Every structure is written in C-alpha cells, then in structure tokens.
Amino acid sequence: MKFAKYLCKFDRGDKWLIYNAYTNKAIIINKELFNVPEMIDDNVLNSLKKDFFILPDSFNELEIIRQILSKKIHDKFSVVYIPTFKCNLKCDYCYQQYNNYHNENSISYYDVVKWIANNISINTKEVNIQFYGGEPLLEKELIFNFLDKLGVEIGKEKLCICMCTNGFYLTKEFLFTLERKCRISEIQLTVHDFDKNPNNYHMTVIKNIREIILENKWILTLKFDINCENGNKILDFLLLLNIKVGYSITIAPILDCGSHSAIKLCEEDNMAIILDIQRQLIDMDYKVNKRNSYICHLLINPDAFVIDPQGYIYKCDSMAGTKEFAIGSIREYKVNSSLINLKETYLLDLWNQPDECFECDVMPMCMGNCRYRNKFNSRNAKVCYREMIKSQLLEEIEKKDRYYHYYRERST
Structure with missing residues (x-):
C-alpha cells in the first residue's frame, strides 16, 4: 500500500496537513507515519483507505483520471x-x-x-x-x-x-x-x-x-x-x-x-x-x-x-x-x-504535458493549466498555478477549521 500521489501537503512542524482532491477531505498526520504507513493503527488505516488517502501499490492514479475524463458522458x-x-x-x-x-x-x-x-x-x-x-x-x-x-x-x-x-x-x-x-x-x-x-x-x-x-x-x-x-x-x-x-x-x-x-x-x-x-x-x-x-x-x-x-x-x-x-x-x-x-484530438492534448506536471500534487485540479497561456507566455516557460492553488486551498481548510471549532464551542 502507498499514500496517493496527488495529495496536497502543508507543513505543520512534526505533522502534515494533507488535502485529498478526489474526496475533498483533509487530515493531519505525523510525518513519521506518512513515511511508514504500515505503522498506522488499523482503524485509522481503514478510514484512510476508504477516503483514498492510501491506495494499493498497483493503483495507477493517472490512468484512473484518464479513464474518467475519456469516458465521461456529458x-x-x-x-x-x-x-x-x-x-x-x-x-x-x-x-x-x-x-x-x-x-x-x-x-x-x-x-x-x-x-x-x-x-x-x-x-x-x-x-x-x-x-x-x-x-x-x-x-x-x-x-x-x-x-x-x-x-x-x-x-x-x-x-x-x-x-x-x-x-x-x-x-x-x-x-x-x-x-x-x-x-x-x-x-x-x-x-x-x-x-x-x-x-x-x-x-x-x-x-x-x-x-x-x-x-x-x-x-x-x-x-x-x-x-x-x-x-x-x-x-x-x-x-x-x-x-x-x-x-x-x-x-x-x-x-x-x-x-x-x-x-x-x-x-x-x-x-x-x-x-x-x-x-x-x-x-x-x-x-x-x-x-x-x-x-x-x-x-x-x-x-x-x-x-x-x-x-x-x-x-x-x-x-x-x-x-x-x-x-x-x-x-x-x-x-x-x-x-x-x-473531440478525440483535443482530449488527447490533456496528456501531452511535461513530466513535472504528472508528478505535481495539484495535477487533478489543474491538468496542465491553460493551453493558450502556455503557448504564448513570452518567457518560454510553462504557466503554473500550483502555488496559487495551494495557497487558496490552505486558506479554505483553515477557514473551515475555525468555523468548526467556533460552532463546537458554542454548542457545548
């Protein structure tokens, strides 16, 4: 088993705050456990598997994304x-x-x-x-x-x-x-x-x-x-x-x-x-x-x-x-x-991306970014939204966490 490739991680000292774009859920986990998932408690492990934070070793995430997009009926x-x-x-x-x-x-x-x-x-x-x-x-x-x-x-x-x-x-x-x-x-x-x-x-x-x-x-x-x-x-x-x-x-x-x-x-x-x-x-x-x-x-x-x-x-x-x-x-x-x-030609263009895009943790939320901007960027460099995506994600997660604690305190 392995942690999913496309997880957005945010440093919290000895812990990671991790966001899963597939399930729109976030967790906080010790960095030690993230490096060795076999050490995780069975109950917690089952929950992480259910929410697609942990996947079988044979699971090809990129292929699943490819299949979903190519077969989706609009x-x-x-x-x-x-x-x-x-x-x-x-x-x-x-x-x-x-x-x-x-x-x-x-x-x-x-x-x-x-x-x-x-x-x-x-x-x-x-x-x-x-x-x-x-x-x-x-x-x-x-x-x-x-x-x-x-x-x-x-x-x-x-x-x-x-x-x-x-x-x-x-x-x-x-x-x-x-x-x-x-x-x-x-x-x-x-x-x-x-x-x-x-x-x-x-x-x-x-x-x-x-x-x-x-x-x-x-x-x-x-x-x-x-x-x-x-x-x-x-x-x-x-x-x-x-x-x-x-x-x-x-x-x-x-x-x-x-x-x-x-x-x-x-x-x-x-x-x-x-x-x-x-x-x-x-x-x-x-x-x-x-x-x-x-x-x-x-x-x-x-x-x-x-x-x-x-x-x-x-x-x-x-x-x-x-x-x-x-x-x-x-x-x-x-x-x-x-x-x-x-249609097929333009769907194939989704997969005509540099290797670094496929290794990027926000790839399912971006898919290589705007083709127009990438083509005409005068700096001859790929336009990347990674930092903006992660900044906005972090703000949203922290805002929801504040709301959670606020309403929890009011209800007790």
Whole structure:
C-alpha cells in the first residue's frame, strides 16, 4: 500500500496537513507515519483507505483520471458564441486586437443555429450558450433572433445562456427581453482597463449594475482583470458602486502572453496581487469567488466549442480569431459523426504535458493549466498555478477549521 500521489501537503512542524482532491477531505498526520504507513493503527488505516488517502501499490492514479475524463458522458452541449469581434473599448491587453481576419464576412446566425441543432444528441438535456466578444451587446438584435430561432429548433426548455459583457450596454430592459426568450444562468460583467477607456464608461457601468441589483432577479458576477498597476483601482470602483450585496466578485490576472498581451507581467507577480486583493475584499465583507477548479471545461468537455463570427470552431475562446488555431468550420462539419476526430484530438492534448506536471500534487485540479497561456507566455516557460492553488486551498481548510471549532464551542 502507498499514500496517493496527488495529495496536497502543508507543513505543520512534526505533522502534515494533507488535502485529498478526489474526496475533498483533509487530515493531519505525523510525518513519521506518512513515511511508514504500515505503522498506522488499523482503524485509522481503514478510514484512510476508504477516503483514498492510501491506495494499493498497483493503483495507477493517472490512468484512473484518464479513464474518467475519456469516458465521461456529458448531457450538456456548450457553445461560446462570439457574434462580433467589435468592441466599444480599447483595452491594451485584449487578445482580440491580434486576431487576423476582422474584415471577413460573418456567417449567418441561422447557420450557427442549424449547426447546434444538428450536433446535439438525444441525450442532451441542456444547451448552454455563452455570448462572448468583442462586446456581444453590440449585436443585440442578432442575439435576440439567434435565441428565438434556436429555441424553436431545440426547444426553449433546453436553452440556457450566460452573458459576458463589459456592461456598458447591459440594461435591465435588455435582460427583461432576454429572459423571455430563455433561462439566464449568469451575467458576467467584466470591468475593464481603468485608464484607457472613456471617462463615462465606469459611471455608466455603475448605473447599470445598481439597476440590475435592485431587480434582484439575476446572478451577477463582477470580474476584474488586474495587474500590478491597477489593483487598488478595483477598491475605488467598488466604493463608487457603494453596494456590497447582489453580486459576487472574481479577480483574474492579466498575463504575460508575449505578442498577445501589450502588458508584460509574469504569473507569479499576479498571483500575489490577486491573493492580497481577495483578502482585502473579504475583510470588507464582499463576496469573493475563489476558483474551485483550474481545469479548462472547454478542453475536457468533448461537447464544448467556441464559434466565432466567421463560423470557425475552436476549443479555446482565447484563440478565437486566430485562424491557424481553428479546429474546423461549421461550413465543413455539419453532422455529429464528423466531430468525433476533433473531440478525440483535443482530449488527447490533456496528456501531452511535461513530466513535472504528472508528478505535481495539484495535477487533478489543474491538468496542465491553460493551453493558450502556455503557448504564448513570452518567457518560454510553462504557466503554473500550483502555488496559487495551494495557497487558496490552505486558506479554505483553515477557514473551515475555525468555523468548526467556533460552532463546537458554542454548542457545548
């Protein structure tokens, strides 16, 4: 028998605090016993085996992960639909400024509808559409027409959407019209560059946010793209908003992606900034989202695709608009069977990782990280989330431990 490979260990003097990503459980164990599991008491040993901390010597953890991902049946069909690459803002770090065919003719939204209808299976229970850009709300009428037609083709009850927008055109009137056509799962409003955009941008966005919050109808996430220069401006924006309820906050780094990013920053710098801002916001009673998974859902889900305005298909929204990364076109792939090779190719990419990834203790929570960031990192080094994952894990474990002791003391 052996301790599992993919356990996150945190030093506690003569003990290890160990987190198991498979079972979402944590234990504290003497380091001496961790090195010689045969010395562990039988009752404790059986409990560790039950919770997959200890495994048979022949147990191949990597192969089990491979089998789970390759055989998993998804009952959701997901499409990130980019109706336009145009945008009303001019953020320095936007990857879309580098896409190479803005002037090509857009494909009809009806062609996208037909492609989705042809490729969902009888087992599909939900079709999830995420509108992305550019700024998708520059094409409001297209979005309405697309959803009307898709609802007719597949059934309105299956249709669920997420809207990713910079918020300038996101009015409550638009959302009322939208929800008559389909179920809205989430609105992600990304608050963008604080220095390069029109002066009225943030005040207009704040006005829209306040009106949406007052309706108390929709799940709203405010996403802030940050670097070492604008972190404090997030707090200024939230003070202007002057509302702490009705939404959650996600902090995301602006990464060093070579020619695909105008701002040269490294991942490690951003991790420290993100963690610091998260702690400040939590201390101020804001609801802050922490990533539960660093695995790209577009990559591991064989039924998740990105479609751009020209009808090209991708497995990564960050690569949309760069034709050499397209895996096909909806003009070419009309029926479900023709997508099989595309799905298999991208599932295989999960296993095309450096050896150090497969030996890493957070590998099941990361699977090698973002392919886009790894490809375009100008430092020619793999982008690694290990330290951020472990820092956030430790914070969550310690917080739950404090809550446990607090309520235990109150109950006695």
